[in-house]
Amino acid sequence: MRYAETGYNLEIDLTTGNIERVETDPREVEIHLGGQGTAAKMLWHRVGPEVEPFSEKNLLVFSAGLLHGTPVPSATRTSVDTFSAQTGMYSHSLFGGFWGPELKQAGYDKIIFRGRSPKLVYLYINNDKVELRDASHLAGKGTLETAECLKEELGDLKTQVVAIGLAGENRVYMASMEHYNSSASRGVGHIMGDKRLKAIAVRGTKDLYVARPEELYDICTKQYKKIYDQGSSVMTHSHNERWHTDVFAWGFARERRRGFWNKELEEEWKAVTDSVFVRFNGCFNCPIDCHAAIQVPGQRPYIYKCYGKLTYAMAAYKDVKFNYEMLAVTTEYGLDSFSTPQVLAFAVELYDAGILTDKDLPNFPKDSGERFFYLVEKIVRRDGVGDALANGVYHAARQIGKGAEQFDHNTTKKFEQVPLKLGALNYPYFLMTATGAKMNITQIEGSFPQNPIPDPKRRKAFVDKWEAAPQRFKDYYMAWEPKTQPTIEAAVNIADWNETMHYIDDSVGICAFVSAFKGQFDKSSYHINNYPSFISPATGIDFTQEKLWEIARRNRTLIRAMNNRRGLRRKDDRPPEDHWKQRIPDVEQHLLDEFYKFKGWNREGIPTKEELYRLGLDYVADDLIARGILKEEESFEKEAVAVKEEKK
Amino acid sequence: MASEVAEKKVIKTIKIDPSLCIGCRACEVACSAFHATPRYSSTNPARSRITVVMDEFHDVYVPIRAGYYTPAECSGRNVYTIDEKEYKECNFCGASCPARDYFKEPDSGLPLKCDMCLDDPPLEEPMCVQVCRCDALTYVEKEVDVEPEAGPEELELGLESLVKKHGLKKIMETVAQMKLDKES
Numbered sequence: 001m002r003y004a005e006t007g008y009n010l011e012i013d014l015t016t017g018n019i020e021r022v023e024t025d026p027r028e029v030e031i032h033l034g035g036q037g038t039a040a041k042m043l044w045h046r047v048g049p050e051v052e053p054f055s056e057k058n059l060l061v062f063s064a065g066l067l068h069g070t071p072v073p074s075a076t077r078t079s080v081d082t083f084s085a086q087t088g089m090y091s092h093s094l095f096g097g098f099w100g101p102e103l104k105q106a107g108y109d110k111i112i113f114r115g116r117s118p119k120l121v122y123l124y125i126n127n128d129k130v131e132l133r134d135a136s137h138l139a140g141k142g143t144l145e146t147a148e149c150l151k152e153e154l155g156d157l158k159t160q161v162v163a164i165g166l167a168g169e170n171r172v173y174m175a176s177m178e179h180y181n182s183s184a185s186r187g188v189g190h191i192m193g194d195k196r197l198k199a200i201a202v203r204g205t206k207d208l209y210v211a212r213p214e215e216l217y218d219i220c221t222k223q224y225k226k227i228y229d230q231g232s233s234v235m236t237h238s239h240n241e242r243w244h245t246d247v248f249a250w251g252f253a254r255e256r257r258r259g260f261w262n263k264e265l266e267e268e269w270k271a272v273t274d275s276v277f278v279r280f281n282g283c284f285n286c287p288i289d290c291h292a293a294i295q296v297p298g299q300r301p302y303i304y305k306c307y308g309k310l311t312y313a314m315a316a317y318k319d320v321k322f323n324y325e326m327l328a329v330t331t332e333y334g335l336d337s338f339s340t341p342q343v344l345a346f347a348v349e350l351y352d353a354g355i356l357t358d359k360d361l362p363n364f365p366k367d368s369g370e371r372f373f374y375l376v377e378k379i380v381r382r383d384g385v386g387d388a389l390a391n392g393v394y395h396a397a398r399q400i401g402k403g404a405e406q407f408d409h410n411t412t413k414k415f416e417q418v419p420l421k422l423g424a425l426n427y428p429y430f431l432m433t434a435t436g437a438k439m440n441i442t443q444i445e446g447s448f449p450q451n452p453i454p455d456p457k458r459r460k461a462f463v464d465k466w467e468a469a470p471q472r473f474k475d476y477y478m479a480w481e482p483k484t485q486p487t488i489e490a491a492v493n494i495a496d497w498n499e500t501m502h503y504i505d506d507s508v509g510i511c512a513f514v515s516a517f518k519g520q521f522d523k524s525s526y527h528i529n530n531y532p533s534f535i536s537p538a539t540g541i542d543f544t545q546e547k548l549w550e551i552a553r554r555n556r557t558l559i560r561a562m563n564n565r566r567g568l569r570r571k572d573d574r575p576p577e578d579h580w581k582q583r584i585p586d587v588e589q590h591l592l593d594e595f596y597k598f599k600g601w602n603r604e605g606i607p608t609k610e611e612l613y614r615l616g617l618d619y620v621a622d623d624l625i626a627r628g629i630l631k632e633e634e635s636f637e638k639e640a641v642a643v644k645e646e647k648k
Numbered sequence: 649m650a651s652e653v654a655e656k657k658v659i660k661t662i663k664i665d666p667s668l669c670i671g672c673r674a675c676e677v678a679c680s681a682f683h684a685t686p687r688y689s690s691t692n693p694a695r696s697r698i699t700v701v702m703d704e705f706h707d708v709y710v711p712i713r714a715g716y717y718t719p720a721e722c723s724g725r726n727v728y729t730i731d732e733k734e735y736k737e738c739n740f741c742g743a744s745c746p747a748r749d750y751f752k753e754p755d756s757g758l759p760l761k762c763d764m765c766l767d768d769p770p771l772e773e774p775m776c777v778q779v780c781r782c783d784a785l786t787y788v789e790k791e792v793d794v795e796p797e798a799g800p801e802e803l804e805l806g807l808e809s810l811v812k813k814h815g816l817k818k819i820m821e822t823v824a825q826m827k828l829d830k831e832s
Contacts, residue, residue, distance in 0.1 A: 071681050071691055073674065098673075105692060148705050156749075157703055158693075180704060205694030205754035213688035217681060221778065224674065228781035278707050282672040287781040289670040293707065301705060 002026060003211035004070050004538040005034060005109050010130060012123065014195050015056055015115030019130050024109065030541055031616065033507035033548075034066035034109065036092060037555040039081040042112065043090065044558060044620065049565040049627075053085040054171070054194050060113040062103070062162075062200070065509010069104030069208040070538045071220045073227055074514045074525070076100060076283040078162075079506055084187035085194075086173040086392050087414045089563045091187035092438055092506075095162065096283040097180035099202060100509055102160040106204025117196035120169070122150070125202045126159075135198040140166055142332025143178035144302060150201045163199035164192050165334030167380045172390040174340045174379075174416075178331060181281060181291040181303035185336030186439040187415065211540025219533055223525060227514050228287040230523040235306050236280065236292040239270040241320075244307060250314045252345035253410040253419030269320040276324050283511065290513060299328035308337035314419070315341035316348075316368040326372060333380045338440060339392065339416035343379070344372045346393050346407060355402045360385040392416060410576045413568075415439050417576055425580045426450075427491035430588060431595050432498060433575040435605070437559050438506075444499040446512065447519030447527075448473060452480040468519040468527035470545075473497060488591060492598045503552035504531060554615045557600070557607045561620045564629060570596075570605045597636045608635050655794040662713060662764070662777060662785055667731075669709040669784035673700050675776035682765060682775045694754045697762040698776045698785075701739050708739060711776075711784060714751035715742030717759035722747075 011020040024038075032038045039061040051057040060082045067075035078100035084091035103111070106125050122135040138146050147161035161179065168175035168189040175189030210216050235244070242261040250257055276296050280289035281303060295301045304327055312330075313323035330340060348371055350356040351364060358364060361378075365371050378386030388399040393416055397408040410417050412433065418441055428448065429441070436444045447468060453459040456478075463474045476490040486494060501516035505526070512518075515526035526534070532543040560568075573592060596603065600611025609630060612621035624630035676693035683697065684690045693699070697714040722745070724737040744751035744759035751760045765774040772778075773787045780786075811819055 069691060071677055071688070105694070144705070157701065205692065207684070207690035207692045207695070209690045210688070213681075213684075213686060213690075217688040224779050224781060279667075279709070280670055281704075281709070282670040284672065285674045285677045286672050287674060287779070289672075289782065293704065295707075301707075303704065 001209065003209055003540045004066055004535075005029065006104055006107050006208065008108050009110040009112060010108050010125075012111060012113050012132070013115045014113055014117040014121070014132070014197060017117075017132050019132070021108075021130075029066065029539055031551070032555055033504070033535075033551055035063045035077075035507040035509050036079040036081060036503070037507035037551065039063045039079055039110065040090075040555055040558050040562065042110075043081060043083070044562050047083060049567075051083070053083040053088065053091075053191060056115045058083050058114075058191060058194075060188070060191050060195055060197075062111045062113075064100035064103045064109055065507065067508045067510060067534065067538055068100040070210050071217055071285070072510075072534050072538060073220060073223050074283070074286040074288075074511045075509045076286055077506065077509050077511050078103075078184070079509070080177065080184045080188045082188055082191045083566075084173070085171070085190060086187050086395065087439075089413065089566055089568060090437065090559055091191075092559075093184035093186040093188045094443075094506060095177065095179050095184040096182040096511055097160070098284045099160045099162050099179050099200075101284045102158075102202045102204050104204065104208050105206055106202055107206050111200065113195055113197060116194065120196050120198050122163075122199040122201060123197065124154070125200070125204070127204055127206060138163075138198050139169065142166075142300065143176075143183075143334045144300065145332060146199050147179070150199060154201060154203075156203055159201050159203045161199055161201045163334070164189050164197075165332055165380070167333045167335050167390075168193035169198070170380060170382050170390065172335070172379060172382070173392040173395070174336045174343060174390070176334045176336045178334050181283065181293075181305065183331075183334075183336070185338065186443075189334055189336075210538045212537035216534070216537035219537070223534075224287050227525045230514070230518070230525055231288065235309050236290060236304070239266055239273065241266070241269065241310060244310050245314065247420070248307075248310075248314060249419040249421040250317060252315065252349050252407070253342060253417075253421065256421060272319070272321045272324070286511065286514070288514070294324055294327070296324050296328050299325065300332055302328055302331040304331075304337075311337050311341045311419075312344075312372060315345040316372050318369045322369045322372075326369075326376075329373065329376060333376065335376070335380070338418065340376075340379075341372075342410060342416045342419065343389055343393055343396070344375045346396070347375050347385075347389055348372075349407055350400065350404055353403075353407075355400065355404050355407075356385060409578055412574065412576055413439075413572055417579070418442065421578060421581075423581050425485075425582055425584055425588070427485045427488070427587075427591060428494040428498070430575060430580075431491060431495035431591055433579060434573040434588075434592065435495075435595065436499065437556070437563060438499075438502065442517075443512075444502050446517035447498045447501045447524070448494040449477065449520040452477065452482050454482045462522065466522050467529065468522065468524045470497075470528060488594050491591060492594050495595060496598060499556065500549060500552045501528065503555050504528075504548055507551070507555060508535060550615070553599075554617065557611065557615055558617055558620060560599075560601065560605070561607050561612070561617070561624060564604075564606045565624065565627065568605070570603065573605055593636075602630075602634050602636055606630055609633070610635060656791050657794050658789050658791055660764075660787060661790050662762075662774060663788045663790075664711050664713075665784050665786075666710045667784075668782050669700060669711055670782050671700055671702050671704070671709045672782075674779040674781075675711060675785060676700065678775040678779045679765075692754070695760070697751065697760045699750050707733055708735060710735070710739045712740060712742045712750075713762040714744060714760045716761070717744045719746070721745055 009022050063079040076096040077094040081092050120135040121132045124131045143163045143165040146163040171190040171193045176183040176185040245261045278293040282289045291303045291305045293303045312326040379390045388396040394411045394414040397404040505515045518524035535543045609621040675698045676696035679696040680692045681688045701710045726737045728735045765771045777785045777787045
């Protein structure tokens with residue numbers, strides 16, 4: 001008997017059309033939990049470093065979380081894992097809604113795609129019935145439009161669909177997969193397109209069992225209330241945009257506009273929102289309504305969340321009305337609302353600098369908003385210069401040449417970063433931005449506050465009721481004075497804790513918005529202290545805080561090694577050059593040294609044999625050694641001694 | 649006549665306000681968990697006795713509770729326009745009906761019906777209401793008419809048909825026996 005998980009994966013070979021239902025090893029839960037963790041192990045074993053992302057050998061893995069389909073509230077995030085053609089590295093994204101729980105209800109934990117379909121297809125799952133079906137009638141259709149068509153044609157509104165749009169079909173690197181109110185982006189949509197897989201439609205009506213029902217249900221009932229009380233408080237519910245418009249950079253991540261926001265604007269933008277707003281909604285079994293359904297007259301309806309409300313507006317120096325109209329278009333095309341605005345603003349800069357001309361962009365409009373709409377059409381069709389731009393800023397800059405490379409200022413590891421241009425270097429954020437493996441800072445931050453509360457008394461009051469934090473983080477926070485940096489030791493621990501929580505969330509499928517991202521506000525309903533009390537009764541395996549922390553470390557280390565095997569080294573661990581105005585090179589290197597040491601990595605940022613063996617990843621160590629990436633007896637200290645001797 | 653004055657009594661029921669629904673389907677999870685055997689051992693929204701009929705493309709989010717089983721699809725094809733939005737009649741219907749696959753045990757196909765979470769001791773509120781934090785579902789008291797007892801004409805009609813079938817003597821004997829049983 002398997003609890004919380006179904007114990008079965010679907011293996012789909014798109015080249016041959018072969019479909020298999022494969023039983024999984026129950027011991028994996030104790031080693032990797034599930035979701036992103038078990039997907040990472042699969043990718044390590046089955047996709048070698050020689051495999052090109054655009055090839056039949058690359059895998060595209062959809063993983064429901066370990067807790068999906070159990071009564072545990074807010075377990076909604078499906079993990080999508082593959083290798084990205086944009087970065088050449090491991091790529092990972094998540095989407096919420098209903099899809100993951102529905103997959104579990106159909107009797108599967110994961111779907112693993114390999115190969116490439118000879119023609120556009122969609123996968124239909126209805127419990128035991130699993131079929132690859134022709135999708136030629138869906139070619140070129142929008143993401144949500146595809147979902148609507150499939151629900152209609154399958155005659156069941158409860159079928160859950162995830163689909164790519166034209167961007168994904170044309171392997172645009174910024175392509176997303178869209179499902180209901182949520183999207184997976186960050187370099188997974190173009191792989192789905194490469195595999196000629198338009199959509200996955202899932203319907204499941206099977207039971208999913210938990211190990212200790214009464215105990216689990218009791219704690220879940222209380223958790224509903226807690227999550228609800230801790231509230232939604234995200235951008236969809238607020239009309240005050242001061243924080244984002246002040247802190248984030250406008251245009252092509254170029255300048256901050258402090259003082260931009262005012263009361264009149266708030267009223268003006270609120271009136272716009274009121275005119276297109278339909279209702280708030282939520283994801284499966286989650287009592288908070290973070291998402292807003294939008295209907296712009298004459299456009300297709302969509303549902304958005306968070307900063308997507310402003311990313312296009314700020315990149316184009318426009319307003320919220322423009323953003324709502326843009327989202328209606330880009331959601332259907334299936335474009336990531338973080339990276340796409342930057343690529344568009346980058347193209348506008350190139351045009352203004354004379355690098356792109358009227359020959360590249362015939363009849364290019366004058367208005368920045370119209371320019372964005374114009375460029376999107378070119379990019380999703382890979383039309384003309386849109387073909388280069390569809391490869392993201394890093395590659396487009398090099399393909400276009402003529403000095404365009406100089407404009408690539410906001411990427412890390414070839415991937416567009418959040419448009420932040422800040423002053424003084426922030427130690428933990430330096431580490432996270434430089435070393436993170438989830439592409440975007442928002443995916444690894446959130447447990448530790450970004451600033452200390454100035455008044456020590458209020459800081460103490462915060463710490464006293466701070467549920468999510470283990471004791472040492474309370475101490476770090478108390479000792480952190482305004483306008484100073486936490487100590488190196490604290491910074492290393494904070495960066496580690498921040499990402500550790502996400503690695504747990506993304507393996508069990510809990511949304512970071514009720515967990516990892518909310519620790520900093522003391523509003524995380526899930527945290528390292530209470531996670532075992534949910535995971536243990538659901539699975540029947542006794543987890544402790546220490547065990548969960550260790551699993552997260554194992555998953556993180558495995559992913560690091562996977563990227564190391566593809567060439568990732570210390571030199572790549574750096575933020576965008578102008579992310580902070582004041583850089584301190586020697587402190588940065590010191591921070592990296594200490595972080596690597598803490599993580600059990602060597603000076604090059606590769607996990608050591610000792611650490612890998614300790615984590616039970618001996619097969620990883622052996623492979624790295626066989627490939628000459630890692631030496632047999634290597635540790636951070638031994639190398640340090642060697643370096644010193646060399647210097648002498 | 650006294651019997652024509654409608655009598656009232658207070659019952660508790662689940663009030664549904666679709667405008668407050670956020671479509672999270674927590675009600676389905678809670679219902680299916682409560683009615684699992686052993687209790688809470690499994691979840692399966694397809695076994696829930698409440699379901700949220702959802703069509704996000706037309707802003708339809710309507711929780712409906714499982715009502716009576718009906719062997720045949722009804723002919724209702726009305727479309728309701730509420731607040732400029734159109735809803736099909738089925739959106740509000742709680743019947744376990746051949747037209748849809750709602751409210752049927754997925755394994756056996758047998759109809760499901762809401763029992764307001766009948767339990768001993770009784771629940772304070774049905775499970776779906778407990779988890780509905782957005783108050784689309786609330787447990788309210790409602791005054792309803794007590795059905796008047798069958799009038800004499802109806803009783804006569806019924807008796808006549810019984811007499812026709814069994815004969816007057818047999819009926820008299822049965823009534824006498826019933827009287828004895830009740831007294832003993």
